[in-house]
Amino acid sequence: MVNPTAQDVKTGVILLAHGAPTRVADIPEYLKRIRGGTASSTEVIREITERYEAIGGSSPLLQITKAQAEALETFLNQEGDRFRVYIGMRNWYPLIEEAVQKAKDDGVERLIALCLAPQFSKWSTERYLNSFNEALGACDAGGIPVQFIKSWPNQPSLIDAFVERFRAAESDLKAKGYDTFHTVFTVHSIPSAYVEEGIDPYVQEYEKTLNGIRQQVPMEPWHQAYQSQGMIPCPWLEPSVEEILDKIADAGGKAVLIFPVGFVCDHIEILYDIDIGFKKYAEEKGLSLFRTESLNTSPLFIEALAGAIWEHLA
Missing domain, CATH: 3.40.50.1400 (Rossmann fold)
Structure with missing residues (x-):
C-alpha cells in the first residue's frame, strides 16, 4: 500500500x-x-x-x-x-x-x-x-x-529476497547430491583502518543483514568473509574468501555456496571475482563452488x- x-x-x-x-x-x-x-x-x-x-x-x-x-x-x-x-x-x-x-x-x-x-x-x-x-x-x-x-541492511523484504535466493540454491545443491555444504557470506571489503579507528559501522551493518537471513534459515556450517579487495596498497578487512576456502578445504569440506549479500545485481565482482576467480581457486583446493543467484529484478x-x-x- x-x-x-x-x-x-x-x-x-x-x-x-x-x-x-x-x-x-x-x-x-x-x-x-x-x-x-x-x-x-x-x-x-x-x-x-x-x-x-x-x-x-x-x-x-x-x-x-x-x-x-x-x-x-x-x-x-x-x-x-x-x-x-x-x-x-x-x-x-x-x-x-x-x-x-x-x-x-x-x-x-x-x-x-x-x-x-x-x-x-x-x-x-x-x-x-x-x-x-x-x-x-x-x-x-x-x-x-x-x-x-x-x-537499509535488514529491510524486511530485502531479507526475504535473500532468503528466497538461498532456498533456491539450497534446493539446487541437494538435487546435485550435496546434502551438506558450507555457506560463505560475502560483502565488498574496505580498508580495515576505517573500522579499526571506530569511524565506520560497516561490520555491524553486514551483521544486520547476515543475522536477518539466519533468523529465517538457520544454516550450518557458515562463514563470514570479505571479497574484491581493491588495488590500494593498504590492509583490507578480512577474512578474505580465499582464506575461508582454505579453511573449508583443510576441514575436509566438499561443497561451498557463496552468498554475496553486499551486492544487489550481477557485475564484475560477481561474474568475474566469484564465478571465475573463486571458482578456479576452489577447484584447486578440491572444492565444488556455487553461488546464490543475484537479486537483480x-x-x-x-x-x-x-x-x-x-x-x-x-
Missing part, C-alpha cells in the same frame, strides 16, 4: 550505483574516474581489461539497474502516477548529476536518493552522498527537499526498494 503522505506530490527517486564500463575501450577513462582523475598504470588497465573480456567484454550493471528502476517505478505507481525513478552512477554514465538534472527538469517536488548498497560504509556510501550533494549544487537544485537513504527486491522509500516518506 502506498504511504498516504506520498499522495499528490511528484517524488523523484534516484537509484545510485557505482557504474561500470559497457565496453572495454572505456576502461582507461573509467579507472581514471575511480581514481579521481589519476590515470592507472598499463598493468592495471591490462588486468581489468582481461577481467571484463572474461565476462563478455562489458558489465551488465547498467542494463540491470535500468530494469530495476523501471520495475520500481511501476511498483510505486500502483495507486497513481506520483513517482519518477532515475539512475545515477558515481563513476560512469549516466552520472548522478545527469539524474539530478533530469529530475529537476521533470519538475519533481522532492528527491529521494537511495544507494544500491544496503550496508552503510563511510568509505563507500558516504562518497555517494557527497556526489549527490555536489550534483544538487551543480544543477542549482538545492531548493528541492531531499532525503538520502544510506542504510527479483520482485521481492523491488518491493524492498519500495519499502525503504515508503519508510522515509512516513
Whole structure:
C-alpha cells in the first residue's frame, strides 16, 4: 500500500550505483574516474581489461539497474502516477548529476536518493552522498527537499529476497547430491583502518543483514568473509574468501555456496571475482563452488526498494 503522505506530490527517486564500463575501450577513462582523475598504470588497465573480456567484454550493471528502476517505478505507481525513478552512477554514465538534472527538469517536488548498497560504509556510501550533494549544487537544485537513504541492511523484504535466493540454491545443491555444504557470506571489503579507528559501522551493518537471513534459515556450517579487495596498497578487512576456502578445504569440506549479500545485481565482482576467480581457486583446493543467484529484478527486491522509500516518506 502506498504511504498516504506520498499522495499528490511528484517524488523523484534516484537509484545510485557505482557504474561500470559497457565496453572495454572505456576502461582507461573509467579507472581514471575511480581514481579521481589519476590515470592507472598499463598493468592495471591490462588486468581489468582481461577481467571484463572474461565476462563478455562489458558489465551488465547498467542494463540491470535500468530494469530495476523501471520495475520500481511501476511498483510505486500502483495507486497513481506520483513517482519518477532515475539512475545515477558515481563513476560512469549516466552520472548522478545527469539524474539530478533530469529530475529537476521533470519538475519533481522532492528527491529521494537511495544507494544500491544496503550496508552503510563511510568509505563507500558516504562518497555517494557527497556526489549527490555536489550534483544538487551543480544543477542549482538545492531548493528541492531531499532525503538520502544510506542504510537499509535488514529491510524486511530485502531479507526475504535473500532468503528466497538461498532456498533456491539450497534446493539446487541437494538435487546435485550435496546434502551438506558450507555457506560463505560475502560483502565488498574496505580498508580495515576505517573500522579499526571506530569511524565506520560497516561490520555491524553486514551483521544486520547476515543475522536477518539466519533468523529465517538457520544454516550450518557458515562463514563470514570479505571479497574484491581493491588495488590500494593498504590492509583490507578480512577474512578474505580465499582464506575461508582454505579453511573449508583443510576441514575436509566438499561443497561451498557463496552468498554475496553486499551486492544487489550481477557485475564484475560477481561474474568475474566469484564465478571465475573463486571458482578456479576452489577447484584447486578440491572444492565444488556455487553461488546464490543475484537479486537483480527479483520482485521481492523491488518491493524492498519500495519499502525503504515508503519508510522515509512516513
